[in-house]
Amino acid sequence: MPKSISGFSKLTKDEKINWIASTHFTNAEEATKTIKKYWNSDTDLQKLHDEFIENTITNFYLPFGVAPNFLINGKNYTFPMVIEESSVVAAASKAAKYWGSRGGFKATVLNSEKIGQVHFIFNGDTERLTAFFNQIKSKFFSETQSITKNMQKRGGGILDIELRDKTSELENYYQLHATFETKDSMGANFINSCLEQFAKTLINEALQSDVLSEKEKNIEVVMSILSNYVPNCLVRAEVSCPVAELVEKNIENPQEFAEKFVRAVRIAEIEPFRAVTHNKGIMNGIDAVVLATGNDFRAVEAGIHAYASRNGKYSSLSHAKIENDIFTFWLEIPLALGTVGGLTSLHPMVKIGLEMLEKPSAHELMQVVAVAGLAQNFAALRSLTTTGIQEGHMKMHLNNIINQFEVTDSERILIKNHFKTNTVSHSAVVDFIAEFKR
Structure with missing residues (x-):
């Protein structure tokens, strides 16, 4: 079983690789060589890639076609x-x-409407909560003005905010269900920033409300997050x-x-x-x-x-x-x-x-x-x-099968010519290679 490590994120990239290679691979030198082979020789470009995520040790390439x-x-x-x-x-x-x-x-x-929600628990009368929401709804817009002003200049922003009663599905559960237009940005950070301000506004206004009872003022926000379901x-x-x-x-x-x-x-x-x-x-x-x-x-x-x-x-x-x-x-x-x-x-x-x-x-x-x-x-x-799906797919897959074996360029041509008129499968390629290598 691999040993655990504390403070891994604080190690340098080389130190991380050395630990990974020595802990998880029988041939640490070969593993290190492979990992470093995929580094970009442009150090500035590699630094950019390193900073996309945490604990980066190398790059993982996919074809760009x-x-x-x-x-x-x-x-x-x-x-x-x-x-x-x-x-x-x-x-x-x-x-x-x-x-x-x-x-x-x-x-x-x-x-192009996008959605975000503030999920909260309210233990009280739904009608009073509705009256309270209607009373403060405009503040959700005004108190996010600093967040939305640039988006509004581009024609986007908050479209609407609704109070949704979900208590039939979960006790005391309600939502602020907000819709957004984010123009050319995907808008995740924008939407989440707005939602977190909505949550603060909801809690602060509830504490000062003359509509809610003292018990009802203790609204519990569970979370504030955009939805990736955008019907x-x-x-x-x-x-x-x-x-x-x-x-x-x-x-x-x-x-x-x-x-x-x-x-x-x-x-x-x-x-x-x-x-x-x-x-x-x-x-x-x-x-x-x-x-x-x-x-x-x-x-x-x-x-x-x-x-x-x-x-x-x-x-x-x-x-x-x-x-x-x-x-x-x-x-x-x-x-x-x-x-x-x-x-x-x-x-x-x-x-x-x-x-x-x-x-x-x-x-x-x-x-x-x-x-x-x-x-x-x-x-x-x-x-x-x-x-049938396999005829075209397996002919395209032929290169991947051939690459699993050590063949010369001339042998590769021989294999491809053979399978122009024969059904491609992994076993068929293996058998054909074994036959001409005898």
């Missing part, structure tokens, strides 16, 4: 994508090219064309393909086991662009999956239909994104990603990210309903 030819609302985009999974970028690029010749993607931001921060992305125009190399019968595609989506709408994998494919595209633009993919994931369960059962995020011989495929998802603040102004590759997208507003980035998800989903469903 690009998917060009996305036509959205008549404008061409090249998507930056950060992801390690084989075939995702290729699939996005193919979907972009496919729909680019069929009118492209349409995307619309339906709303009113919605963006819609869609593609459509006449069914006859769906024809391509692997789609000889477009009517049959369209009907099978719609049924596949319908299965994901009604079957949670399928919906989870279906939506994971959507997130392949979404997360890749979210990461490349310095946004919080964990918050995005949590909010989107909650939205997929909003009707009481986990279901597909995307939908498809055929009406009047027109095929339409679309999704609506909640996305709270930012193009200013956080990593967007610090991480050099995030700056590259945003500039590649021509420095989008938060609304435009919402559209881009939604389209990435829809494109990824279309590519997956097209494969599933035609050639």
Whole structure:
């Protein structure tokens, strides 16, 4: 069992690495060498990365790829994508090219409202609490003026604050439920700062209230925090064309393909086991662009999956239909994104990603990210309903399998040529390598 250590955070980076290497690895020298191999030779850049989080010992690289030819609302985009999974970028690029010749993607931001809550306990009469809230509501706005003034200059700020009675679910539990517009910033720090001031205002005003009884004045604030569930921060992305125009190399019968595609989506709408994998494919595209633009993919994931369960059962995020011989495929998802603040102004590759997208507003980035998800989903469903998912995926995965073995450049070419016409699997590659190395 590894030994514990106190004061680890106070050690230098080299001291941390030495302790990690000597404590957890049989070959401490080799572990140290690998860890330091991923340091950036630019010391200023490495210092920047070191300060993103605590106890940094090295960098963990993920591929930064690009998917060009996305036509959205008549404008061409090249998507930056950060992801390690084989075939995702290729699939996005193919979907972009496919729909680019069929009118492209349409995307619309339906709303951009974000949410924060002050959770508190009030032991008293609900009607008096409501009267008290109505009496002091304006103070929540006035006492956060120093926090909101810059956001208001950009057209954002606090939209509304409601008192919500949750006592039927938890004894004496109430909320201040606040909605916000944060424009081009994701707004987490802004929202949380406002909420913490709301909590102070609530407590201070309660102590001075002539509406509440002495017992009722002792309001207990449990916590003040934004929500990553943003069902009113919605963006819609869609593609459509006449069914006859769906024809391509692997789609000889477009009517049959369209009907099978719609049924596949319908299965994901009604079957949670399928919906989870279906939506994971959507997130392949979404997360890749979210990461490349310095946004919080964990918050995005949590909010989107909650939205997929909003009707009481986990279901597909995307939908498809055929009406009047027109095929339409679309999704609506909640996305709270930012193009200013956080990593967007610090991480050099995030700056590259945003500039590649021509420095989008938060609304435009919402559209881009939604389209990435829809494109990824279309590519997956097209494969599933035609050639099968493994044919394309395993061919892209072939490099990862080959890299597990010591092969020469000429042997690599030999392997790739062989699997142009043979089914790719790990065991098949192992057997083929063993055969020619005899």
